[in-house]
Amino acid sequence: MVTGGAGYVGSVSVAALLAAGHEVTVLDDLSTGHADAVPEGATLHEGSYGDDALVRGILEGARIEAILHCAARSLVGESTRDPGKYYRDNVAGGVALLESARASGVGRMVFSSTAAVYGVPEATPIPEEAPLRPINPYGETKRTLESALAWYGRAYGLRSVTLRYFNVAGATEDLGEDHDPETHLIPNVLAAAAGRRDLTVFGDDYPTPDGTCIRDYIHVADLAAAHLRAIEATTPGDARTDEPLVCNLGNGGGFSVREVLTAAGNVVGRPVPHTIGERRAGDPPVLVASAERASEVLGWRPLRPSIEEMVGSAWAWVRAHPDGYGD
Numbered sequence: 001m002v003t004g005g006a007g008y009v010g011s012v013s014v015a016a017l018l019a020a021g022h023e024v025t026v027l028d029d030l031s032t033g034h035a036d037a038v039p040e041g042a043t044l045h046e047g048s049y050g051d052d053a054l055v056r057g058i059l060e061g062a063r064i065e066a067i068l069h070c071a072a073r074s075l076v077g078e079s080t081r082d083p084g085k086y087y088r089d090n091v092a093g094g095v096a097l098l099e100s101a102r103a104s105g106v107g108r109m110v111f112s113s114t115a116a117v118y119g120v121p122e123a124t125p126i127p128e129e130a131p132l133r134p135i136n137p138y139g140e141t142k143r144t145l146e147s148a149l150a151w152y153g154r155a156y157g158l159r160s161v162t163l164r165y166f167n168v169a170g171a172t173e174d175l176g177e178d179h180d181p182e183t184h185l186i187p188n189v190l191a192a193a194a195g196r197r198d199l200t201v202f203g204d205d206y207p208t209p210d211g212t213c214i215r216d217y218i219h220v221a222d223l224a225a226a227h228l229r230a231i232e233a234t235t236p237g238d239a240r241t242d243e244p245l246v247c248n249l250g251n252g253g254g255f256s257v258r259e260v261l262t263a264a265g266n267v268v269g270r271p272v273p274h275t276i277g278e279r280r281a282g283d284p285p286v287l288v289a290s291a292e293r294a295s296e297v298l299g300w301r302p303l304r305p306s307i308e309e310m311v312g313s314a315w316a317w318v319r320a321h322p323d324g325y326g327d
Ligand SMILES: NC(=O)c1ccc[n+]([C@@H]2O[C@H](COP(=O)([O-])OP(=O)(O)OC[C@H]3O[C@@H](n4cnc5c(N)ncnc54)[C@H](O)[C@@H]3O)[C@@H](O)[C@H]2O)c1
Pocket: 003, 004, 005, 006, 007, 008, 009, 010, 027, 028, 029, 030, 031, 032, 033, 034, 047, 048, 049, 050, 069, 070, 071, 072, 073, 074, 089, 093, 112, 113, 114, 115, 165, 166, 167, 168, 169, 179, 184
């Protein structure tokens, strides 16, 4: 069962699971997702992962073996304005999901966590052992559910893999990013390139080679491949999840905002209009993951690491779907 399987990351992961021969049930309340994003071949149940009766009905009815928990509230700014929503959905809802799984005897889970659990890191590339000091309720609520997974593992034998994503980007032919509001850089750069919005770069005086912030980007199809490997690693008897496993997923290198703009300009065929604004509070100059553990333990490596490929595939999807999923 994939929670959030009608969302950006979830839908591409569902497609990868189906392609690998798995039977997939999607549980999504469609709050930020789209029914049309659920790949053909998966069964969609509309509702919340915090609804115990619904979840247990699905887990037992469809004889679910493992849960990929992609659904969440995930807007940093909103989380600061309305932390209650984040504690209710990400923490209380997440624990309700763990309890439903326990009651139904489902003992395998892969959790979409985030680089936001690290807060402002002391050093980059960030290893998984770095201190977790989230600076907003979004990161804090993800960290809280990570801890719950670890304790459920020790006490109840839940096998889990927590994947800490950095910035997800790109599209497959059929599935892409359609958020409202959109807070991610690449879709916003492409919307500016298409004349659909203004774009402000937040600061160009950071201590980086071109003065703009550097972030780690990962292609959504590479992320989906990591999910498949993570789910396999939760198979009973697989020593990799005898203890709860936590892996960063990133490129191991990063791209500056200016490099993203240049790549987008090359893909689109003209420079992307933008203005330079003030720095945003709480934005570290460089956020890059060490993805060595994912490579060593899961045997995973990004196959589409170039920014041109990420931006290019996102642009192809936007051109083919100018109104997103159209709902
Ligand atoms: N996109 C990124 O760059 C990124 C980076 C780091 C972490 N993440 C994490 O990855 C996950 C997926 O992100 P995304 O970008 O695909 O987001 P998304 O908003 O596109 O997808 C989330 C999906 O979950 C569904 N959902 C939300 N609350 C629900 C609930 N209570 N019950 C059932 N369904 C619910 C939404 O309708 C949506 O389809 C999130 O957990 C997010 O925190 C994403």
